[in-house]
Amino acid sequence: MKKKVALKDILLLQLAVGIYSINTVVGGFVGNSLNENGVMSVKTIGLLFLEVVVLGVYAILWQQLIGRFQLSIAYANKAMTLLWSLMWSIVLFHEDVTLYKIIGVIMVMAGTIILNTDPSAAGENQNDAAKEEEK
Amino acid sequence: MSFYLLLAVIGQIIASFSQILLKKSSGKEYSSFIRQYLNALVICGYGMLGISMLIAVVCYSGLEYMQVVIIEPIGYVIVMFLSRFFFGEKITARKILGMVILLSGIIVFYIK
Secondary structure (H helix, E strand, C coil), rough: CCCCCHHHHHHHHHHHHHHHHHHHHHHHHHHHHHHHHCCHHHHHHHHHHHHHHHHHHHHHHHHHCCCCCCCCHHHHHHHHHHHHHHHHHHHHHCCCCHHHHHHHHHHHHHHHHHHHCCCCCCCCHHHHHHHHCCC | HHHHHHHHHHHHHHHHHHHHHHHHHCCCCCHHHHHHHCCCHHHHHHHHHHHHHHHHHHHHHHHHHHHHHCCCCCHHHHCCCCCCCHHHHCCCCCHHHHHHHHHHHHHHHHHH
């Protein structure tokens, strides 16, 4: 039994993914501040607090969404985080992008999607069946 | 650098366990909206996610931003094995193929 996935839900999922990638960016800034200012600096703690806030917003959205989707669909969408992050790494962290890195990112995304979209696995239905058995 | 890499993987193991707890919680019926968030599974789940976040921050201080982010999908591989154990989800040939491509991608990324 396949549930139809509404466009609104997919957009919400991508919004959650976008927020998650921002969370990693803030994490990156916390790491940099940790190097420059140490743990007990206003900047480090402030950024860490911001990261928790962003993670909290993401968490509430994600918790609502993973109940609505098969975990596989949720994770396949989450693979998009890497593309967002690749962009942030260039724009915000001025990191070098090599051909190896781009191929690596594409392979990881492909692997993530292949791993998480197994039609024969149909995780949710098996879970339901397992739960029924437990009862 | 390898210390931070190892740390990043440990962070992912913790994060993967948190995902299993959250998934267990989302499959349950709760009496109210608030109960959906304030229950032992969700609180432990997000507690572990918080710990993995702190670990990630330490990793960011020792590695490039993208070098940390690219490690995160290892979590999918760990979740695959944990799902087999906790939910009885089968590990199929396709999942193994995905795992191999994913892990190879991380290695390719680290070549430079």
